[in-house]
Amino acid sequence: CDLQGLWRNELGSNMTVLALNTAGTFSGSYHTAVAATNKQILVSPLQGAQ
Numbered sequence: 001c002d003l004q005g006l007w008r009n010e011l012g013s014n015m016t017v018l019a020l021n022t023a024g025t026f027s028g029s030y031h032t033a034v035a036a037t038n039k040q041i042l043v044s045p046l047q048g049a050q
Helices: none
Strands: 005-008 014-017 025-031 044-049
Touching (some): 014 044
Antiparallel strands (some): 005 014, 014 025, 025 044
């Protein structure tokens, strides 16, 4: 299953998934567009395994 790419939901949040490595793990980032604050929302690191 190829998960690599940019995923965006209907609320404007986005997740970037980089290519799988040979161990079957991937990394990327998640940036939410939804928040109940006026402060800057930081991008969150993303890690996973397939």
